[in-house]
Amino acid sequence: MLAMFALLRTFSWQDLRHHPWRSAAAVAAVMLGVALAFAVHVINASALDEFSQAVRAVNGQPDLEVRAMQGPLPEALYERLATDPQVARASPLLELSTLAQAGDATTTATAASPARIPLRVLGADALLLPTMAPALMPRAWDTADRFAMFAPATVFLNTAALQALGLSTAAPAQLPQIMLYAGLQAPLNVQVAGTVMAGGAPLAVMDIGAAQDLFGRAGQLSRIDLQLLPGTDRAAWERALRAQPDWPANVVLAHPGDAAQRISNLSRAYRVNLTVLALVALFTGAFLVFSVLALSVAQRWPQFALLAVLGATPRQRLVLVLAESAALGLVGSALGIALGTALAATALQLLGGDLGGGYFAGVQPALQWSAPAALVYGTLGGAAALVGGWWPARAAQLLPPAQTLKGLGTAASQAERGTVGITLVVGGAALTLAPPVFGIPLAAYVAIGMLLVGGIALLPWAMAKLLAWLQPLAARHALPLLALERARRMRGSAAIAVGGVVASLSLAVALTVMVSSFRGSVIQWLDAVLPSPLYVRSALGAGGSDAALLPAGFAEAVGQLPGLDRVHALRASPLQLSPTLPALMVLSRPLGDDPAQSLPLVGNALPVPAGRTGVYISEAVVDLYDLRPGMEWPALSESFRPPALDRKAQPAIFYIAGVWRDYARQTGAVVMDRAVWLRLTGDARTSDLALWPSEGADIGALQASIRALAATQAGRSGSNTPQGASDGGSRSGSSNDALVEFASSGAIRERSLRIFDRSFAVTYWLQAVAIGIGLFGVAASFSAQVLARRKEFGLLAHLGLTRRQILAVVAGEGAAWTAVGAMAGVLLGLVVSVVLVHVVNPQSFHWTMDLNVPGWRLLALCVAVIVSGTVTAWLAGRAAAGRDAVMAVKEDW
Structure with a gap:
């Protein structure tokens, strides 16, 4: 042994x-x-x-986080929670998204302007931070005042912010100055007095009162963190709080781990699909x-x-x-x-x-x-x-x-009946009807595997049928008949070689069709949601953030400028309906009498009943909130209830009038008419303006007029500086082109497609690797088949066939079998692509798309596979049909 x-x-x-x-x-x-x-x-x-x-x-690590479904929290709610007998500590916070630039107005006006970076500003009560969030506790530099953490217009930066702004982490001899930009406001000069330990993206911490004064947010909060007394039943306390008659309906209570869980759930489908x-x-x-x-x-x-x-x-x-x-x-x-x-x-x-x-x-x-x-x-x-x-x-x-x-x-292999392959294919087709598991299309992935294996298992049976059909056609030609009879008697080996072709090509075809379908649908969607030729927005560019909104009245003022036919004001506002789900986006825009003209609807819009307010939800909302057209949406109605209203008051009863495609927001979006938004909120600020210039208008002059109007708006804001902003937080002028930015629909379309291609860059790379491995497998498979026939080629040479004829037979076999494999691979790949497009993508990302088959790209893949198989078979035939083949036959004499 x-x-x-x-x-x-x-x-x-x-x-x-x-x-x-x-x-x-x-x-x-x-x-x-x-x-x-x-x-x-x-x-x-x-x-x-x-x-x-x-x-x-x-x-x-608070016990609970209190947030408004949309907009700010009233400061009066903090006073109420802080005095609750079950609350040990209540920490008020104000969060804003800004752009930051190193230096002040004097230095940036006399030198090359440094780069602006996105900076999250967090206003907090410094006395509560040591127990509520120690990583946010300001650490003043030696050169700063001992009470700098309470000073107006003074911030403390984390390491990421200091590095991005080009500032040293060591204590400087003189406190550095930076400028903060928010919307059309003139830049705010603030000084950096120290650091905070918090990691992550660039962050600035300042006193909450100073932040409210600096940004004109008196009486407003973003969230309230709560620590309950030891022994408090958190769930019972939450239920009692919500049951109070005067508790605002548009306030949510979230657990501290919900934010990380939301982003984990949101990215899970992307991570699983990449894996x-x-x-x-x-x-x-x-x-x-x-x-x-x-x-x-x-x-x-x-x-x-x-x-x-x-x-x-x-x-x-x-x-x-x-x-x-x-x-x-x-x-x-x-x-x-x-x-x-x-x-x-x-x-x-x-x-x-x-x-x-x-x-x-x-x-x-x-x-x-x-x-x-x-x-x-x-x-x-x-x-x-x-x-x-x-x-x-x-x-x-x-x-x-x-x-x-x-x-x-x-x-010779025995006849195949194809029972196993048919069973796998039918089982895979049945699994495509199964729902996702925890938001992941596990059944669909198993279905794809069963379809692939079942399709390959059907190859011997299918090839037996094909060879039987081809036999009469080749009966009068010696070389084709020789190749056909050999394949018929060794169809198991031929099926193995073709199986490698089918495996590699079907996956490549499926991925190609899926990406092409998605890209084509995105292009159609962009054409529908970008009707105007020109768009303008705040240069801050943080979509959905209050700091990036254009002020009230700006849209109307732009509409009065010469050279414009019409202006549409667009607004995007985040809405947190559930603490366990990512915030969806509420979009308000003029819809007119026919929403299908401005929205890429899926199906027809329903008529809105009397006494109801029509809204249109994206496909993600349908899946995430289990809603359908024709239903009312009470939770959305509650979110628009002002905190001052009695709970019995109902500002609007929203009715879902239709579903539309939205490839920009995986978390879901709701569209309502601009007039409805203004009636319910009274907030006339806008995120973007859609412009239709007059025919023959000078676009450059029009943009200059809008920039000048934006500068005027910023100056007007400066004249109404809130109390406290002048104490170290004075507003300085800035260049006009820093306030707003313009983009044509073509530029937005091009940028969106670049983002799409970047998102699928890993997919393209993985697809290329799979194709490369598959083509190498084809070459190795045919080499195995041909080199094993060395004695057979020697016998053919003894029977009178020339080396050229033998190579022609081998190359013909390679071309024929790879052609069969290519056809089977394309058919199987198209079946798998249907599952990817119509099952995996809707279950993973909650959007649908139209199937788009790129014929020329698939043809190129097939040609590459056929050429690879033919050349490989010919090269292997040259090695196997030489003198060694003749000598191999003599070994048996």
């Missing part, structure tokens, strides 16, 4: 030593699959961990391992037969090939984990943690390497290699020793 074990080990080692390129190809396939999947996991885990740490540092796409490379890598080991076993059939004669049992031959595949998988997995770690570190350094998805914008996470995750993905690589090596191992186990030593090969 020990002698046989040593012989088998030496047999495997000699094959690896004499054919290192073949082993390296299999190792590379497993390595790439494991590396891509593990890199995606590490990047997303690192980004999510960094985001969670930043949220915990900024939010602290699945990365595993596609591992799936195709398993086929490459199969092809490489099939080649190895085919070339070593005489040696396997000799081992059998020497006493190696069929089980030992099976274990021998499986051990070789396990060794390849182990080496490939180890290298893949190392490569994946390097890829993740590089991506985090260059791209951040969002991989184009935009969920972790501004977060620069550190690498979070996980040994359990590495073990899981390494195990997947080893399993893929074992799966790829199973069928060659079975071939080595079942080969007949006597026939193999005589060069007669294996017996």
Whole structure:
């Protein structure tokens, strides 16, 4: 037994030593699959961990967070909660999004303007921060006043903000000045007096009273953090609070972990889809391992037969090939984990943690390497290699020793009925009807796997039918008949070769069709939601933020300028209906009598009943809030109830009149008419203006007029400086072009498509790797089939066929089988793409799209596969049909 074990080990080692390129190809396939999947996991885990740490540092660890569904909280609510007998501490906070620039008005006017960075400003009660959020506690520099944390127009920056603004973290001799920009207000001069320990994106902390005075937000809060007395039943206290008659209906109570959980749920579908796409490379890598080991076993059939004669049992031959595949998988997995770690570190350094998805914008996470995750993905690589090596191992186990030593090969495969393949295909089709699990289309992923495996399993049966149909057509031509009869008697081997083509091409086709469908639908959507040729907004550019809003009256003033036919005011405002769901966006815009003219509706709009207010929800709202057209939406009505109203008062009863497509907001959006928004809120500020210039109007002159009007608005705001802003927070002038920015519909469309392509950049790369692995698998598969027929070619040469004719037969076989594989791969890929487009995407991201089949790109993929198979078969035929083939026949004489 020990002698046989040593012989088998030496047999495997000699094959690896004499054919290192073949082993390296299999190792590379497993390595790439494991590396891509593990890199995606590490990047997303690192980004999510960094985001969670930043949220915990900024939010602290309160028991509850009190927020308004939309807009600010009234300061009177803080007084009420702070005096509640069950509340130990109540911390008021004011959050604003601004742009920051190093220097003051004097330095920026005399020198090149430094870059502006997004800066989150947080106003807090410094006396409560040590117990509520220690990471936010200001640490004044030695050169600052001892009471600087209470001074007006004074901020404390975290390390990210200091670095972005080019400031030193060490105490300076003179306190630096920075300018803050919010909307059309003139820039605010503030001084930096120290630092805070909180990590994450650039952050500034200041006294809440100073922040209210500086930004004109007297009496307004963003949230209130609560710590309850020990022993308080939090759930019972929440229920009692909500049951109070005068408790505002538009206030939500959130738990401190909800923010991190919301972003985790929001990015989960993106992370899962990237991981699945990365595993596609591992799936195709398993086929490459199969092809490489099939080649190895085919070339070593005489040696396997000799081992059998020497006493190696069929089980030992099976274990021998499986051990070789396990060794390849182990080496490939180890290298893949190392490569994946390097890829993740590089991506985090260059791209951040969002991989184009935009969920972790501004977060620069550190690498979070996980040994359990590495073990899981390494195990997947080893399993893929074992799966790829199973069928060659079975071939080595079942080969007949006597026939193999005589060069007669294996017996013709039996007729296939296709029962297994049909069962898998039907089962996969049935699974596409299953709902998602925790927002992830797990059943759809399993369905795709079953469709792929079922389609490949049907190949022997389908090829038997095809060969039977082709036999009469080739009966009068010797060379085609020779190729056909050989394929008919060895259709199992032919099906294996075609299976590699189908596996690689079907996945490539499915991904190509999915991305093309999504991009085409986005282009149609952009044409629908960008009706005007020109748009203007605040230069702050933080959409949905109060600090980026254009002031009330600005839209009307712009409408009075010469050279304009009409102006539409657009408003985007976040709305937090549920503490466990991401905030949806309320969009107000003029809808007119026919909303279908301004919204890409899915289906027809319903007539709005009398006494109801019509709104239009995006597809994400349908799934996230379980709503349908024709339903009323009481929760939305409650969110628009002013805090001063009695609970019995009902400002509006919203009626869902239609559903529209929105590819910009995965969290959901609600559209209402501009007049309805103004009636319910009285807030006439706007986010964007859609402009229709008059025919022949000078666009440059029109933009200059709007900039001048914006400067006038900023000056008017400066004349009404709130009390306290003049004490160190004076408003200074700025260049006109810093207040508003313009964009044409074409520029917005181009920028949106760039963002789309960036979001799918990883998908394109994963697709290219999968195609590359698949094409290499095709080459290796045909090499295995052709090189195993060396004696057959020698016999044909003895029967009178020239080398050119033999090569023509081989190349023709390669072209024919890859053409069959290409057709099957395209058909199967189209089926999988239907599942991706109509099941996976709606269940993952809550939007639908139209199926778009890019014919020319698919044709190019098919041509590449056919050419690869033909050239490979011809090259392998040259190696197998030489003098060695003739000598191989003589060995049997």
